[in-house]
Amino acid sequence: MLTAVIILAALGLAASFGLAMAARLFAVAVDPRVEEVEEALPGVNCGACGYPGCSELAKHIVSGEADITACPVGGETTAHAVAAIMGMEYAGGGTRMVALVNCNGDDQVAGKRFFYNGIYDCESAAMIFGGDKICVYGCLGLGTCAGVCPFDAIEMLPSGLARVIPEKCTGCTKCVAACPKGIIKMVPSGRSLHILCSSHAKGAAAKKACSVACIACQKCVKAAPEGTIYIDNFLAVVNYDREIPPEVAESCPMHTIVVRTVPEEDKQPDHLQVAAGGETG
Amino acid sequence: MPKLLLIIISAVLVNNFVLQRFLGICPFLGVSKRVSTALGMSGAVLFVMTMASVVTWLIYNYILVRFNLTYLQTISFILVIASLVQLVELALQKFSPALYKALGIFLPLITTNCAVLGVAVLNIQKEYSLIETTVFGVGAALGFGLAMILFSSLRERIELCDTPVPFRGTAIGLITAGLLSLAFMGFTGLVKL
Numbered sequence: 069m070l071t072a073v074i075i076l077a078a079l080g081l082a083a084s085f086g087l088a089m090a091a092r093l094f095a096v097a098v099d100p101r102v103e104e105v106e107e108a109l110p111g112v113n114c115g116a117c118g119y120p121g122c123s124e125l126a127k128h129i130v131s132g133e134a135d136i137t138a139c140p141v142g143g144e145t146t147a148h149a150v151a152a153i154m155g156m157e158y159a160g161g162g163t164r165m166v167a168l169v170n171c172n173g174d175d176q177v178a179g180k181r182f183f184y185n186g187i188y189d190c191e192s193a194a195m196i197f198g199g200d201k202i203c204v205y206g207c208l209g210l211g212t213c214a215g216v217c218p219f220d221a222i223e224m225l226p227s228g229l230a231r232v233i234p235e236k237c238t239g240c241t242k243c244v245a246a247c248p249k250g251i252i253k254m255v256p257s258g259r260s261l262h263i264l265c266s267s268h269a270k271g272a273a274a275k276k277a278c279s280v281a282c283i284a285c286q287k288c289v290k291a292a293p294e295g296t297i298y299i300d301n302f303l304a305v306v307n308y309d310r311e312i313p314p315e316v317a318e319s320c321p322m323h324t325i326v327v328r329t330v331p332e333e334d335k336q337p338d339h340l341q342v343a344a345g346g347e348t349g
Numbered sequence: 350m351p352k353l354l355l356i357i358i359s360a361v362l363v364n365n366f367v368l369q370r371f372l373g374i375c376p377f378l379g380v381s382k383r384v385s386t387a388l389g390m391s392g393a394v395l396f397v398m399t400m401a402s403v404v405t406w407l408i409y410n411y412i413l414v415r416f417n418l419t420y421l422q423t424i425s426f427i428l429v430i431a432s433l434v435q436l437v438e439l440a441l442q443k444f445s446p447a448l449y450k451a452l453g454i455f456l457p458l459i460t461t462n463c464a465v466l467g468v469a470v471l472n473i474q475k476e477y478s479l480i481e482t483t484v485f486g487v488g489a490a491l492g493f494g495l496a497m498i499l500f501s502s503l504r505e506r507i508e509l510c511d512t513p514v515p516f517r518g519t520a521i522g523l524i525t526a527g528l529l530s531l532a533f534m535g536f537t538g539l540v541k542l
Contacts, residue, residue: 071416079408079425083432090436094443120454195515 101130101153108149110142114218116240117141129154140165141219141238163256164334166237167221167244170251171207172264172326174227178203178278194248202277205267207251213243235331257334261312263288265324268301275322282324291319353484356477359540360488366464367496368526368533373464377496378522380455382508387501390455391494395487397437397459398468401430402486405469406479426469434460464493500529 106126113121117138119128128134129150136150136158143164151158184193184200190212198204209228221236222243232243234257244252251266263282267274271283284302296312297304304324306312317325366372373394380390405426413419438456441449449456459465468489472482503525512521 072418072421075412075416075418076421076425076428079412079428083428087432087435087439090439094439096442096446 099130102126104153105129105150109139112218114240141240165239165254166234166257167232167252168255169230170253170266172280173206173278174229177280178206191248203267213246216242216246256308259308260327260330263304263306263325268303270302280322280324287319288316292316355540356484357488361492362536363540365492365533366489368530372467373462381501384501387497389452391497393452393455394493395490398465398490399486401465402468402472402482405429406472406482409473430465431460
């Protein structure tokens with residue numbers, strides 16, 4: 069027993085000693101900024117930047133291959149910290165983008181064609197005739213997007229819908245890639261008016277499938293400022309470039325258009341609001 | 350000399366580590382999407398397997414046997430392989446940054462590769478001499494490389510095929526691996542060893 073412990077300890081010590089020597093002997097000078105930048109990054113290794121992890125991104129930022137704003141998760145604070153380390157000037161932010169589930173057809177309003185009793189995963193459900201909903205464009209509500217979200221920013225409503233919590237969303241776009249229906253889109257976090265439908269079905273068919281579907285009646289297009297809402301293949305789509313007054317939502321006979329509260333820190337400065345309001349007047 | 354040749358043929362074809370012994374399946378499926386990465390992984394495995402075979406053999410026969418501690422085989426082998434891989438990584442980073450970059454994440458991955466531990470344990474089980482151990486290590490790594498390259502070339506071609514939706518990706522990969530393993534069963538009985 070004692071010899072076993074001693075021998076194993078000796079082996080371990082010899083190995084660690086050898087490694088320590090090797091580390092000293094084979095030391096490679098690394099740019100100290102790599103470590104500092106890695107410290108400044110969020111460290112969740114989500115891969116949203118396109119590199120395998122935060123340390124890889126740090127290496128590429130220091131070598132100049134990646135931008136100091138390359139981390140979509142850390143946002144402005146990270147960009148500022150990284151800019152300070154790299155001795156660069158951070159020019160200031162674009163708008164923060166958050167994910168949005170473009171479907172409001174929960175189990176109360178959207179009909180089903182059959183009872184799905186398979187693997188609890190949207191990807192699997194979508195393989196069987198495109199899912200159990202009559203509407204083949206809608207959210208399947210099995211939470212694949214919530215599962216891939218590294219930040220717990222997607223909640224599954226008990227009514228069978230996924231909903232992104234904008235305060236928690238960092239814009240890493242993992243859910244966008246995971247959704248087999250492709251109904252999660254990135255939108256500017258400062259915008260409150262959304263058209264929560266992805267159905268390209270014609271009016272009558274869309275209405276039959278779901279009572280909050282967009283039937284492409286064009287009422288919102290007429291009510292909204294020119295160019296802010298347009299119809300694309302039987303679906304009204306919001307152009308997020310400009311602010312749309314919330315009253316437009318009332319023009320929708322199907323209640324597809326919703327106005328959501330904007331997180332406090334994403335509210336636009338006053339002068340921008342005025343400018344947007346002036347255009348509508 | 351003929352025995353060494355037989356050991357190599359046995360390790361590469363008859364008892365292929367991946368396709369007949371089912372060791373090292375993780376990198377076999379994980380890094381076989383492209384032939385280039387499969388080659389990188391095979392190179393790293395060749396290096397580590399040979400080194401690990403020799404070092405573990407020395408440790409077993411000169412330390413563990415002498416002190417009657419052969420039951421410590423598994424834990425001491427893991428210890429040795431892990432530190433060996435670390436050492437190789439450090440040395441590579443210093444002397445050949447190009448190779449270090451090419452191997453990338455594969456090198457640390459080998460630390461926990463059961464095929465490497467498998468070679469070390471089999472060497473002891475079969476009571477090989479040091480030279481036979483070295484040859485067996487090289488042969489096993491060559492067999493691993495052969496399986497990797499065959500499988501990754503197949504997968505590259507499958508990617509261009511019109512696979513039915515439910516079979517796409519991992520599913521067809523696993524079916525392909527099964528068929529490849531079945532094909533290698535044809536070598537059974539080629540060498541008695």
